[in-house]
Amino acid sequence: MTEPALILVAELDVDLSPVTKHLWAERIAHRVVEQDDRQYLYLADAADAERVKDWLQQWQDGELQAPSPTERADTRQQLQTWLQTPVSFVFLLLFIAVFIWMQVSDSWQNWLTTGADLWPQQRLQLSTYLDIGLWALWRPTLLHFSFMHILFNSLWWFILARPIERHDGVLPLLALVLICGLAGNAVQWWYAGPSFGGVSGVTMGMLGWVGLRLRRVPYAVPTMLLPVMVGWMVISVALDTVIPGTSGTAHGAHIGGLISGFLLAALWPVKQSQSPPEV
Incomplete structure (x- = not known):
């Protein structure tokens, strides 16, 4: 790291x-x-x-010269940049591979009926979630139902996952993927039942992680990202409350992922950097 x-x-x-x-x-x-x-x-x-x-x-010394505006990283440099965060890269490839698989096979459709016979009657019982199983609850994280769906989520993955892996390491990123994905999906299943998918619960968890630690860790993401995204989430929840189905958003996954991301960020220690000279 x-x-x-x-x-x-x-x-x-x-x-x-x-x-x-x-x-x-x-x-x-x-x-x-x-x-x-x-x-x-x-x-x-x-x-x-x-x-x-x-x-x-x-x-x-007043001698700093601006670099040439024509300087650009080539394809090899871009690949090297990605290879500096290999886990982020592998997960992105996994999302794309699953999306391609969904276009040529219908085997994934049974992922959308997880625990269908238990909802809503038994959604308040802890044993229900144990019966469903951790993998069955988490795996809808890999599903994306349209090109725009995977494109949008991949963009947020690109913005958030790589800085987290670069600054905090592989273990925190894996914890966010597994815990926020599981927590977000469990809340979504409780809230609206089965038939959902996407990695947005994880990206909301990463957003909570970055937003809470941004003043202490230089993630190089906009400081207004967290309030803007939370504001968008509140607005979309309000719209769907007034007119159900307006946004088509899995609000339970977003809220569950965001809260678990906040909790992980609060509990995980921040490594201190060495002090530099002052000017």
Whole structure:
């Protein structure tokens, strides 16, 4: 696991935009966090620290030059970037493979009837969920019912899973996938019964994880992502309450995944980075 590196601490009145623009142009993931009346510049990958220190020295000397706008990472570099987060990549391939399988086979359809004979009469009994089984509850996470469904969920997976694996490691990502998927699906089954699918319960859990830890870990995602997505969830729940079926969203999976993601983020320790020089 690559631990984020705290590379610079600066006063609030220091303009770091030349540095951040240079880093983005060089495709170096980073984040500036304002805390305790100071700015903290984190690098996503500590391996970039040495060359960034050179640029910081050039910036302080007034000699930092903007990189050429024509510089772009080639296909091989993009692949190497993905291979830095292999578990995220493997799960994405798994979602795509299952989607293709769904187009050529109907064997997956029995996944949609899990516990159908137990709902709703026995949905309040813990033994019901034990009878259904952990795998049967979790496996609808792999199902996507349309191209737009898998495209949308893959986008959120790309945005959230890779930073989590890069900064926190494989184990937290697997915990989020398994626990948030299971919790979200269990809540959805309790709320609306069987016949649902998608990895959005997991992505909501990852959203809760990132949102709760964003001030301490440089995930390089927008700070407004969590409130915007939670606001969207509240609006869609309200719409479906007034006009059932308006959004076609599995609200139980979203809520269950989000809450379990919050809990995991609160309980999982955050690794501390080394303190950098101040300017």
